[in-house]
Amino acid sequence: METLCVDPDEAARERTRAALSAAGFEVEACGTVAEVADCLVDGRPECVVTEHGFPDGTGFDVVGRVRERAPDAACVLYTATPPDEVDTAAEQVVLEYLPKSEDREELVGLVERLAVARPQTAYPLPADEDDRLAAVGRASEVAGELGASFDRLTELATALFGVEAAGVGLVDVHHEEFVACHGVDLGTIDREDTVCTYTILEDSVTVVEDTTDDPRFADVEVIHEAGIRFYAGAPIVVDGRTVGSFCLFDDTRRSFGGRDRGLLELFAAEVADRVETAQRLGDRPLGDPVGDGEKRATGDSGSER
Amino acid sequence: MTREYAFEGLPVEPVRPGTSLLVAGDPHSGTESLALSLLAGGRDEGTVLVTTNRRAARVLEDCSAAGMDLSRERTAIIDCVGDGTVDLPAVVESVSGPGDLTGIGIAYSNAAREFEGGGVERVRTGVVSVSTLLSFSDLQTVSRFVHTLVGRIEAVGGIGVLMIDPVTHDDRAVRTIAQFCDGRVDVREGETGGELRVRGIADQPQGWVGFEPRTG
Numbered sequence: 001m002e003t004l005c006v007d008p009d010e011a012a013r014e015r016t017r018a019a020l021s022a023a024g025f026e027v028e029a030c031g032t033v034a035e036v037a038d039c040l041v042d043g044r045p046e047c048v049v050t051e052h053g054f055p056d057g058t059g060f061d062v063v064g065r066v067r068e069r070a071p072d073a074a075c076v077l078y079t080a081t082p083p084d085e086v087d088t089a090a091e092q093v094v095l096e097y098l099p100k101s102e103d104r105e106e107l108v109g110l111v112e113r114l115a116v117a118r119p120q121t122a123y124p125l126p127a128d129e130d131d132r133l134a135a136v137g138r139a140s141e142v143a144g145e146l147g148a149s150f151d152r153l154t155e156l157a158t159a160l161f162g163v164e165a166a167g168v169g170l171v172d173v174h175h176e177e178f179v180a181c182h183g184v185d186l187g188t189i190d191r192e193d194t195v196c197t198y199t200i201l202e203d204s205v206t207v208v209e210d211t212t213d214d215p216r217f218a219d220v221e222v223i224h225e226a227g228i229r230f231y232a233g234a235p236i237v238v239d240g241r242t243v244g245s246f247c248l249f250d251d252t253r254r255s256f257g258g259r260d261r262g263l264l265e266l267f268a269a270e271v272a273d274r275v276e277t278a279q280r281l282g283d284r285p286l287g288d289p290v291g292d293g294e295k296r297a298t299g300d301s302g303s304e305r
Numbered sequence: 306m307t308r309e310y311a312f313e314g315l316p317v318e319p320v321r322p323g324t325s326l327l328v329a330g331d332p333h334s335g336t337e338s339l340a341l342s343l344l345a346g347g348r349d350e351g352t353v354l355v356t357t358n359r360r361a362a363r364v365l366e367d368c369s370a371a372g373m374d375l376s377r378e379r380t381a382i383i384d385c386v387g388d389g390t391v392d393l394p395a396v397v398e399s400v401s402g403p404g405d406l407t408g409i410g411i412a413y414s415n416a417a418r419e420f421e422g423g424g425v426e427r428v429r430t431g432v433v434s435v436s437t438l439l440s441f442s443d444l445q446t447v448s449r450f451v452h453t454l455v456g457r458i459e460a461v462g463g464i465g466v467l468m469i470d471p472v473t474h475d476d477r478a479v480r481t482i483a484q485f486c487d488g489r490v491d492v493r494e495g496e497t498g499g500e501l502r503v504r505g506i507a508d509q510p511q512g513w514v515g516f517e518p519r520t521g
Contacts, residue, residue, distance in 0.1 A: 060407070083415045088408035089401040092442055094449040096457075097411040099418075119456025122449040124484035192445065201484065215444045215478040 004045040005029040019104035033057035044070035052079040074114035135241035142278035143179040150180030170244040193222040196245040199233035205261040210253040227251040234268035325465030330492025335499035338518035341371035351379040351425035357437035360387040381416035404441035434468040
């Protein structure tokens with residue numbers, strides 16, 4: 001599901017659905033706040049277009065329910081309620097406001113912009129985000145087969161740095177997926193809840209000596225429930241794009257010196273090398289055990305001789 | 306190519322439409338005057354200013370002193386502390402307070418649409434200041450607000466000027482807000498007056514340069 005349309009007026013809801021569908025969006029629709037939960041069972045929307053007034057709540061309730069499951073969802077209050085009649089005093093819901101009109105052209109343009117730019121995330125996006133995501137997709141294809149190898153690296157890292165845990169995470173469009181962990185089982189975490197979201201913005205190692213003392217993470221329950229107080233992460237750069245992070249965790253505050261930073265960067269570089277090697281091997285045609293490139297490099301020109 | 310936004314009387318080169326600048330410095334040492342001066346455009350431009358800690362009437366006096374040409378057709382104030390004062394040379398939209406980010410966002414959308422409907426296509430948007438927003442909401446919520454606002458500014462080809470007092474916040478919070486903006490203008494008190502330094506934007510003066518805050 002790409003877009004969720006929530007409107008108590010069936011005719012208006014169907015007009016919106018039809019306009020967004022015609023623009024190429026996959027659309028789910030419902031008419032009450034309560035029905036939103038049913039729509040979220042099978043997927044998470046990229047964008048939500050909601051009326052404000054419902055018999056069982058408001059558009060802000062709709063956005064609240066959606067963002068519990070899809071924190072990055074772009075939300076549009078598309079309503080016949082005039083702006084000065086929308087009671088916002090008790091709200092901290094960030095969304096777009098657009099007056100409802102018979103013509104859905106402006107709405108479609110807005111949803112198209114939100115789908116491309118993703119400007120409602122609560123975290124900064126890297127400047128090369130689209131290319132970076134493409135690189136993450138390619139890295140994910142080989143990450144599974146490298147899992148055991150990455151597991152060994154994370155075990156080595158915990159021993160070398162004397163920390164509780166280590167992990168290899170790939171930061172996708174909405175999540176960080178930990179493809180290897182030692183000492184902790186992190187699985188998949190929403191992108192706005194993971195420190196690596198900030199690590200991938202940097203060229204060098206990111207250190208958070210105490211997550212409880214950092215305004216970016218002090219209120220993020222997932223981090224504290226996982227016992228992550230100290231964090232250090234080095235960006236994993238594959239073919240020039242940062243796909244994720246090799247990170248260390250500990251449940252106590254600690255510092256991390258220059259020598260340690262250099263060593264952690266070596267772990268990240270090792271992961272990147274293994275990904276790139278696996279990708280090259282995966283690109284090799286069947287029946288070509290060494291690859292054309294290596295034949296040329298060794299002067300083995302085969303039938304040309 | 307769409308015409309760039311210029312800054313008359315300031316040592317800041319024109320910037321392309323869609324640019325947002327974080328203006329960081331002590332508000333009592335010329336930073337607020339600089340921010341308002343950056344928002345003062347030509348007669349074909351509109352200004353939407355979110356004021357978080359001073360009433361619209363007071364802010365408009367400072368806007369005028371900073372060189373802004375005020376009119377109800379081209380000036381809108383989103384007032385987080387006022388009481389809907391009338392008879393001002395600007396449209397004033399009141400919201401319940403600096404913590405009402407939903408109300409600020411809706412009022413901003415409304416003001417921008419009014420400008421567009423009135424034929425004002427070039428709009429300068431200011432937030433004075435993000436520091437107050439951070440005092441009333443958590444960093445994650447303010448980050449989402451700033452990201453959304455900057456996205457709107459870019460979409461309509463306007464420019465954004467967001468002021469912050471870096472001394473009152475953790476460096477990491479200021480850095481996070483800066484990451485949503487295209488460039489950063491640091492402001493300090495030099496030996497002979499105010500100085501600014503532009504970073505993150507191409508073709509700007511290098512290092513610290515003096516500027517004269519306009520005070521009317």
